[in-house]
Amino acid sequence: MTQTSTLARGGADTSAPSRRGRKRTRGSGLSPKAVPYALLLPGFLVIAVLLLYPMYQMIEMSFHKVGLRQIKAVNPAPADFVGLDNYESVLGSPLFWSSLRNTVVFALVTVALTLVLGTLVGLLLDKLGPKMSTFVVVGIMAAWATPPTAQAIVWKWLFDSDAGVVNWLLNLLPDGLSRLLFGRSDWSGQPWFNDTSTLYLVLIVAVVWASFPFVAVSVLAGLKSIPSELYEAAKMDGSSAARTFRRITFPLLKPVFSVLVVLSIIWDFKVFTQLYLLAGGTTNRDAFNLSLWSYAEAFGGSSPKLGLGAAIAVVLTVILLLITLVYVRQIVKTEDDIR
Amino acid sequence: MNPLARRRIGRIALNAAGVAVFLFAVFPVYWMVATAFKPNDQIFTTSFIPFPSPPSMDHVQRVFTKGVGELPIWQYLLNSAIVALSAVVLGAVFALLAATAVARFRFRFRTSFLILLLIVQMVPAEALLIPLFTMVKRIGLYDQLLGLIVINVGLTLPFSVWMLRTFVVAVPKELEEAAWIDGAGRFTTFWRVLFPLVAPGLVATSIFAFITTWNEFVFALTLISDQGKYTMPVALKFFVGQRSTDWGGIMAASTLMTIPVLVFFLLVQRRMVSGLVAGAVKG
Numbered sequence: 114m115t116q117t118s119t120l121a122r123g124g125a126d127t128s129a130p131s132r133r134g135r136k137r138t139r140g141s142g143l144s145p146k147a148v149p150y151a152l153l154l155p156g157f158l159v160i161a162v163l164l165l166y167p168m169y170q171m172i173e174m175s176f177h178k179v180g181l182r183q184i185k186a187v188n189p190a191p192a193d194f195v196g197l198d199n200y201e202s203v204l205g206s207p208l209f210w211s212s213l214r215n216t217v218v219f220a221l222v223t224v225a226l227t228l229v230l231g232t233l234v235g236l237l238l239d240k241l242g243p244k245m246s247t248f249v250v251v252g253i254m255a256a257w258a259t260p261p262t263a264q265a266i267v268w269k270w271l272f273d274s275d276a277g278v279v280n281w282l283l284n285l286l287p288d289g290l291s292r293l294l295f296g297r298s299d300w301s302g303q304p305w306f307n308d309t310s311t312l313y314l315v316l317i318v319a320v321v322w323a324s325f326p327f328v329a330v331s332v333l334a335g336l337k338s339i340p341s342e343l344y345e346a347a348k349m350d351g352s353s354a355a356r357t358f359r360r361i362t363f364p365l366l367k368p369v370f371s372v373l374v375v376l377s378i379i380w381d382f383k384v385f386t387q388l389y390l391l392a393g394g395t396t397n398r399d400a401f402n403l404s405l406w407s408y409a410e411a412f413g414g415s416s417p418k419l420g421l422g423a424a425i426a427v428v429l430t431v432i433l434l435l436i437t438l439v440y441v442r443q444i445v446k447t448e449d450d451i452r
Numbered sequence: 453m454n455p456l457a458r459r460r461i462g463r464i465a466l467n468a469a470g471v472a473v474f475l476f477a478v479f480p481v482y483w484m485v486a487t488a489f490k491p492n493d494q495i496f497t498t499s500f501i502p503f504p505s506p507p508s509m510d511h512v513q514r515v516f517t518k519g520v521g522e523l524p525i526w527q528y529l530l531n532s533a534i535v536a537l538s539a540v541v542l543g544a545v546f547a548l549l550a551a552t553a554v555a556r557f558r559f560r561f562r563t564s565f566l567i568l569l570l571i572v573q574m575v576p577a578e579a580l581l582i583p584l585f586t587m588v589k590r591i592g593l594y595d596q597l598l599g600l601i602v603i604n605v606g607l608t609l610p611f612s613v614w615m616l617r618t619f620v621v622a623v624p625k626e627l628e629e630a631a632w633i634d635g636a637g638r639f640t641t642f643w644r645v646l647f648p649l650v651a652p653g654l655v656a657t658s659i660f661a662f663i664t665t666w667n668e669f670v671f672a673l674t675l676i677s678d679q680g681k682y683t684m685p686v687a688l689k690f691f692v693g694q695r696s697t698d699w700g701g702i703m704a705a706s707t708l709m710t711i712p713v714l715v716f717f718l719l720v721q722r723r724m725v726s727g728l729v730a731g732a733v734k735g
Contacts, residue, residue, distance in 0.1 A: 149557035156550030163606025170583035252474035255481045258717035260667040262685040263706040267484045383576040386669040404578045426579035437574040
């Protein structure tokens with residue numbers, strides 16, 4: 114056995130007595146093969162207990178009737194197995210279709226707006242001079258960094274019916290133009306949060322405002338990674354700006370875009386905090402999305418239906434995991450290091 | 453029009469667009485801070501008052517003395533800080549060990565573990581809420597900050613490991629091999645060689661975990677009912693529900709909650725992008 118192979122294997126399995134002495138002074142008592150598992154174990158246990166086991170439990174609960182008596186700390190009653198009853202009441206409820214519609218429409222509109230606005234700002238940042246670019250980046254960071262709770266509250270204030278800036282701004286529009294666009298000229302006292310469609314309009318504005326900076330900065334980072342020679346060559350060949358974008362920029366940024374699309378879909382599908390605060394809790398059932406509906410069934414009323422809430426959560430998770438698979442494949446493809 | 457003039461107009465248009473984006477992004481944040489410092493007669497008005505003139509400390513003072521609910525805002529800031537800092541410190545230890553394992557060793561379940569990390573990040577926290585609520589109730593951690601701490605460690609760990617892994621990979625392996633040849637043990641090699649070099653990455657990762665935990669709303673809302681143990685997001689929600697017309701006070705509280713996040717955020721924004729897009733941007 115050579116010296117190097119002994120070193121590579123962490124000094125274990127040595128035959129010479131002199132080496133055995135050194136082994137004892139640095140010994141960790143672990144065979145080299147066990148080291149990575151030992152390092153991984155605490156983190157894996159945390160993930161298993163706090164994320165994997167609850168996922169299993171969520172599925173199990175969705176087949177049971179779980180109420181207050183089943184979750185008592187002392188001496189809880191056993192939960193009755195109800196088979197697919199919870200799923201039947203989910204799919205049979207009119208709330209399912211309105212929540213699904215709210216979830217999907219909100220996600221599609223928000224993802225599209227976020228990506229378009231974010232990409233445009235990313236391209237703009239790339240074109241601006243260094244000082245102006247830094248200035249704008251610091252500005253959009255402010256929107257990105259605002260905690261979701263504060264985001265919702267600030268936008269609620271901006272859209273306030275009496276003293277909100279948005280109604281003031283809309284009143285500034287020339288009366289004729291305002292009537293042409295919206296069919297009205299006086300916006301004083303316009304309540305934005307009573308009606309589900311205007312409530313979601315505010316939610317879309319708030320979420321797009323908070324999430325376009327991430328897209329912009331990611332697109333900017335992607336643009337910076339494209340070698341400038343490609344652009345010089347395109348210019349020499351007399352390629353137009355649109356053609357350069359279509360043939361060089363877009364194909365090279367495609368992996369970035371696919372990750373951004375999936376991440377945005379995932380984030381916007383399960384939006385909770387901002388909706389909860391803008392809708393004022395769980396009283397307005399018409400405004401539910403799937404997350405809020407699940408929460409409302411499990412915790413909203415005086416008789417919690419945790420099994421039913423779990424069934425809704427399972428439906429949401431299945432939708433999200435299907436979308437996630439695309440993302441995971443993309444990552445596994447682009448990260449050589451993962452294999 | 454000559455090309456020079458056209459180029460100048462183009463540049464002016466670009467800069468104007470830049471300023472417009474800046475204003476759109478910053479105005480809501482500015483308005484939050486401005487409202488917090490305005491006297492009430494400048495808040496409840498249909499006209500537009502761009503600056504607090506003169507600025508008033510009334511609302512800030514009120515949330516500190518009279519407070520939100522019955523308690524001064526200190527209490528909630530303290531609860532939030534306790535939860536976030538404890539979760540970050542615990543999480544950092546687990547994350548560093550796991551990241552070292554996946555970055556430094558090749559072993560059988562390595563790829564499976566990395567893919568697991570990606571998938572669990574995508575599971576909506578709201579879906580885990582119901583089972584974790586019953587678990588926390590059963591083991592008696594309901595209404596305890598400790599319950600929130602433990603759950604936040606779980607919620608932030610997958611992303612922390614994922615991000616920290618790239619920092620460990622970036623440290624040249626030869627340094628550790630040299631220390632090993634010089635007779636250093638496994639622990640000494642880790643503590644004296646790897647750890648100092650990974651420390652900046654550990655700081656960045658911890659800041660993300662801090663921001664996530666500081667902002668976390670839905671678990672804090674569900675697992676805490678004792679007002680004295682509310683964290684900031686829940687205290688804000690309570691404030692809005694209780695005194696929905698005290699916009700000055702609400703904005704003062706929101707500003708106080710936003711400041712630490714804003715500061716941390718500016719420190720680590722670069723790494724956030726590379727962490728999230730995770731290798732998709734590669735020349």
